Amino acid sequence: MFTRTGARMFAASNTLLHKVAVLGAAGGIGQPLSLLMKNSMLTSDLTLYDIVNTPGVAADLSHICTPAKVTGFMGDDIGAALKGRDVVIIPAGVPRKPGMTRDDLFNTNASIVKKLAEACAQHCPNAAFLIISNPVNSTVPIFAETLKKAGVYNPAKLFGVTTLDLVRARTFVAELKGADVNKVCVPVVGGHSGATIVPILSQCGFTFTDDEIAQLTHRIQFGGDEVVKAKAGAGSATLSMAYAGAQFAFRLMAAMNGEKDVVECTFVESKVNELPFFSSPVRLGKNGVEEILPVPEHSAYEAGLMEACMKDLKGNIEKGVQFANSA
């Protein structure tokens, strides 16, 4: 009989499997993200939640020959979608159109995220929450405040997904230097929009001219705009966001399974500086955040970026906190 060759990773015998939910699973990010989670041997059970179309997406994905069981939930059934989850990934919300900043999404997406946080607090308070919904700089604080109100907030389990900035940094540096992208690593700290994104190019092992640094920094900070513009009204980054979101989820699940030295940059509640939330390298472990590592050493130029970052980020965070405490 013929053997199956496809690309399937086999889980180690002591690997734990995870019950994952994707909230916003029928959307532009949600669908490819759900596909990648369904393909992973780390997923035992996958629930897909959205306000429309999830039964169809679930039927589609459920035919794939990987072990994860897939179920779709819609509308009021969010409780059933969240039952027993230990990882909840949230891409729900509206995407940008050309000319919009992530902040312009605030009004719509803030309400969506708050509602989802309330449901998570009720149905799976001990899960790890991976927030993709923009503007992340504000939606993460909204999520935190909502969990606090319900008395279930665990700062070690709340993550703003900034991985796409790291993915872009690696790609753009590899392109510029003609390097193997698999060997490029660039820390990116701060927040997840425009000037709050601080790539630490001085730490990636390549030398750059000042001009290259300025160009690369700008490209990494506004990579999202690049895609929004190229899509000309048809949306924002979906496939690359799905890729990045899944990569972060896989690294977190590996750390939760006991893999050592899993360090990822992610936007978390933090004491590395005076802001309540910040993205810096974080060591992940069985219980989520194990140790927040300091912001890497950086150049004078990058210190300047940090200053601009702190200003904007402070406002973004406060906006989120205020919103969560208002209604």
Add this chain to the structure above:
Amino acid sequence: MTTFNAAVLGAAGGIGQPLSLLLKMNPLVKNLNLYDVVNTPGVAADLGHICTGAKVSGFVGDAQLRDALKDRDVVIIPAGVPRKPGMTRDDLFNVNAGIIKTLATACAEVCPKACFLIISNPVNSTVPIFAEVLKKAGVYNPKKLFGVTTLDLVRARTFVAEAKGADVTKVNVPVIGGHSGATIVPLLSQSGFEFSQDEIDKLTHRIQFGGDEVVKAKDGAGSATLSMAYAAVEFASDVLKALAGEEVVVCTYVDASAQGGKTAYFAHLVKLGKEGVAEILPVPSLSDHEKKLLETANAQLITNIESATT
């Protein structure tokens, strides 16, 4: 590791986008061209940010089709319209036949030596259509033209594993014949499991009409996209591995005119190699039930193929 140039024709569609994502993530792909009639620049910009080795370029509109096909080793074609509830794959014939003809003409001109992986439905007919265009241009190589039936195999594994409470990663079920309804012939007798006749009937039906199951569940919003992307990339990976020198056995819809079977095209067990099809393997011994399925399948396939070649 040998790496290859791929193109996706229909890359901005419901199948095309997730399929392109999975190819961008595949280490066997060094260069990925995305072609469609709309939106490909945006899809390419999106995918181009992913930190894997494949270089991505977008091509949009008929004027750029030939540029998209330059130097390709593998061309994957999901282009076309999907089914709505109540439609058979055959109902798509008129629209998708025209699309396939246009794409085949360009392929014949620009990259006749590539491997062509046809997803556009109805596969039973679009593959012969593609072949006829290549024949007319004098560049037809039956070893390099494949109708992608992998989703039927994927479904067979999943449904059998569900029915038997088995580890799906260890289930293998060959599926031969064609790629729609009663032309799909799952060989459950080859799976290593025992089934009651009732189980066989139910599983066979579910595998044959798995596509309808998804069309119905999507309620007008489309047909299988994510699972089709998964299956297509499993097959494309196998083709690339074979081109790189590995021996791989798959099920795929190929020119079977040299096999002495009832139909000119048939989804066989096929050994792939550097030249594409290395060997079409003999049909395994069939149960009586499977022999009946095969009879029905052949009769329908003959019609599907005839409508393509007239």
